[in-house]
Each structure stands twice: as C-alpha cells, then as structure tokens.
Amino acid sequence: MYRPYHPPADPVVVRELTQEQEAMRTRVRLLPLPQEPSFIAGCDSSFPTPDTILSVFVLLRFPSLELVEKVWNAAPVTVPYVPGFLAFREAPNLLQTYEKLTQKPDIIMVDGHGIAHPRRMGIAAHLGVLLDRPTFGVAKQKLTGNYTEPAITRGSLTPLTDRSGELLGEVLRSKDKVNPLFVSPGHLCDQATATRLTLACLRGYKLPEPTRLADYWAEEFKKELRK
DNA sequence: GCGACAG
C-alpha cells in the first residue's frame, strides 16, 4: 500500500480554516431522525481536470432505493486538497449542486467522514451545518481514530474511537471479504441512525446505493463533459 | 523525532 505525499500546506491558511471548523463545530447536533426518511440523497465529486470539480447529487426513494433524480454542477477548483480540510475544497460546489434538486431529501449520505475527524468536522458534518439538514458520512478510508478489524462477514461492526475512548463512528463490513466502510454521523443525525440507514441501503455491493449511484453518475457526467 | 494523512 503506497502512502500519498501531501505537499506542505500554508500554515496561515490552515490556522484560519481550523478556527472556522471550531466555530462550525459548536453548531453540530447529534440526534436521531424525527421519523423514517421517505427520500435519501447521495453525493460525490470528481475532477475531470486538476482545476475543475464536478459534483453530483442523486435522490432515492427510501426504502425502495429507486432513483428519482440526479443533478450535477461543475466549477473551477480554488482550494487544494489538505487532509482534514476536504470540505473547504468540495462543499461549495456540492451546495450549488444540491440547489438544483427539485425535491429535497430527508437525509444526505456523504462520501467522506462526519464527526470521525480531528475536530469532529468532516465534510458530512460541514455540509450538514451549511444546509442545516440531516447528514452522515460513509468513507472508504480512515482519517483518524483507532479500531479493530470487524469480522470478515457482511454486517460486522466495530467501534472507531479516539484516544480518550470517545466514539467517533463505526467500522462496517458492508460485504463479505471486502475492506470495511467508516460510518459516522454528520449533523442532525446520530450513530445508530447512520449505521442503520447505511445497512438499509446495501444491495450486494461494497458501497451503499446512494454513494454508489452518485459515484456512477459522476463518472457518466464526466465523460459527457469531456466531449 | 516518527508516523498518519477522507477525497
């Protein structure tokens, strides 16, 4: 497994963004959803060129998971990727994309972490606060925290915790013998809800349908854009 | 000082 090299980030900028995250952090609320969702959304971003970001939102009926709407938006990239600050790079375009949905979801599944973040402000929490809507994160890789590998069978779970033992999220084996996913609440959502909905969105693939379809359409729209 | 590091 190769480790990515992260170019040194401007310390002044990092300090400013950190303060902004700390301020947003006070607005995060972890609560169970008031009622079962009728619609759930998935979102994802890709980069057709190094300086162009293309985001996608898909809307699915719940619990049937039937795709009812898909929208996209492309914009210039203005911020580099810095671990821990992903939201500042992708959230602006995700917001513009979200506004194109003619029908809004009851909750949004985001590709990335929720509170499983050094300052509890992963992109799912960040987006939730900006939209003031329920969100949770499903990530393919760990950003922070400790965990033990969940059993190899589908549905197995282990806790993701920080040094003090605080629960940051859950590590979920979404399919037999594949690397587990990292599920954590974002905003107006709690761990139980995030995990329950992720499980309810599995259809035989590693990725739950909202993010899997968002991934798929991001790829399709990208091909369309390159023409 | 040495690792770790979402997408």
Added chain:
DNA sequence: ATCTTGTCGC
C-alpha cells in the same frame, strides 16, 4: 481524487 493492464481469487 487521478493515471493505468493485467491478474489473482471467489
């Protein structure tokens, strides 16, 4: 994230 062929294993 992105570039990129074949190949190992269920």
